[in-house]
Amino acid sequence: MPSTVTEMAISLWKNLLQTTKERLLQQRRMSLYNGAHGYEEELIKKKLQQFAGGSINLSKEDNGIGILTLNNPKLMNAFTGTMMLELQERVTELENWKDGKGLIIYGAGNTFCSGSDLNAVKAISNSQDGMNMCMFMQNTLTRLMRLPLISVALVQGKAVGGGAELTTACDFRLMTPGSEIRFVHKHMGLVPGWGGAARLVGIVGSGAALRLLSGAARLDPESALRLGLSEETLSSSDETGALEEARAWLSGYTEGPASVIRAVKEVVTAGRELPVEAALRREKDVFGTVWGGPANLQALVRRPKHK
Numbered sequence: 574m575p576s577t578v579t580e581m582a583i584s585l586w587k588n589l590l591q592t593t594k595e596r597l598l599q600q601r602r603m604s605l606y607n608g609a610h611g612y613e614e615e616l617i618k619k620k621l622q623q624f625a626g627g628s629i630n631l632s633k634e635d636n637g638i639g640i641l642t643l644n645n646p647k648l649m650n651a652f653t654g655t656m657m658l659e660l661q662e663r664v665t666e667l668e669n670w671k672d673g674k675g676l677i678i679y680g681a682g683n684t685f686c687s688g689s690d691l692n693a694v695k696a697i698s699n700s701q702d703g704m705n706m707c708m709f710m711q712n713t714l715t716r717l718m719r720l721p722l723i724s725v726a727l728v729q730g731k732a733v734g735g736g737a738e739l740t741t742a743c744d745f746r747l748m749t750p751g752s753e754i755r756f757v758h759k760h761m762g763l764v765p766g767w768g769g770a771a772r773l774v775g776i777v778g779s780g781a782a783l784r785l786l787s788g789a790a791r792l793d794p795e796s797a798l799r800l801g802l803s804e805e806t807l808s809s810s811d812e813t814g815a816l817e818e819a820r821a822w823l824s825g826y827t828e829g830p831a832s833v834i835r836a837v838k839e840v841v842t843a844g845r846e847l848p849v850e851a852a853l854r855r856e857k858d859v860f861g862t863v864w865g866g867p868a869n870l871q872a873l874v875r876r877p878k879h880k
């Protein structure tokens with residue numbers, strides 16, 4: 574039990590901080606869709622379970638960078654039903670990773686992802702299953718985007734359809750020579766449904782997004798760079814070299830204490846998603862988690878000059 578007024582104030586402050594951190598975590602995990610939207614999660618999970626194959630693997634490195642691998646190279650890393658389910662599980666794992674600072678998503682076998690597995694798509698081509706799958710993937714990719722990790726899609730080979738959409742759920746895209754991003758949905762008689770259109774507009778603006786979706790244009794690294802869809806064209810095309818380059822690129826932004834890097838991502842997510850007043854309030858809450866924290870106090874002692 575705290576005895577002095579100072580101890581009571583500190584204890585109160587710690588409780589408040591803990592409550593704020595828990596509230597921030599809840600806000601990140603909040604799903605877009607629930608039963609009130611006609612979303613039947615258990616039903617779609619059972620359906621997706623029937624279309625097995627491939628995997629989504631996660632390794633967490635000591636430097637705070639997670640590597641998420643889309644692993645179904647026989648089908649150009651197309652998303653089977655079980656891969657959609659595994660993606661949700663890996664996102665939950667990442668939400669609980671307190672030391673994480675960055676994330677690289679890439680595809681096995683030198684290619685990114687060819688969207689949803691067309692065999693599964695054919696089997697769930699009725700409207701109830703389609704809507705449920707769409708809401709399932711939007712929920713998962715929104716949670717992925719809101720992770721307090723700086724995320725990068727490493728695009729080798731092809732990112733097609735849902736694969737192109739997945740790249741937009743990352744903060745940044747890096748492309749290797751000869752790779753391409755292509756929203757082919759129009760040729761499938763579709764529009765993006767995994768949140769790719771809304772996010773694409775946010776990244777490249779509505780005019781460019783309209784051109785990319787209505788033209789189903791093939792975007793090479795140079796065009797993607799010009800549009801601001803890609804940050805950089807890497808020099809390596811092979812998996813090991815490209816991953817090494819992506820790690821080096823990302824470490825330029827993830828160096829430093831996890832609490833601060835995660836807070837940076839939180840305030841940017843707020844600015845990206847919320848109306849300005851709500852974003853300012855969220856920024857205030859996040860600021861409260863770092864102000865007077867260990868990194869802040871150490872910096873005050875060091876008094877670094879930012880020349």
Ligand SMILES: CCC(=O)SCCNC(=O)CCNC(=O)[C@H](O)C(C)(C)COP(=O)(O)OP(=O)(O)OC[C@H]1O[C@@H](n2cnc3c(N)ncnc32)[C@H](O)[C@@H]1OP(=O)(O)O
Nearest residue numbers: 647648649651687688689690691692731733734735736761
């Ligand atoms: C969210 C909604 C969506 O995602 S709609 C978009 C769905 N995706 C597609 O329509 C992509 C269809 N695939 C393709 O256009 C080509 O396979 C792409 C990705 C361009 C790759 O071409 P290429 O490098 O020549 O390889 P390939 O065609 O020989 O493919 C190798 C094997 O993989 C298969 N594959 C590829 N993509 C998928 C997919 N999405 N679903 C199921 N299977 C797929 C190919 O059929 C091929 O298999 P196989 O060797 O013929 O048995």
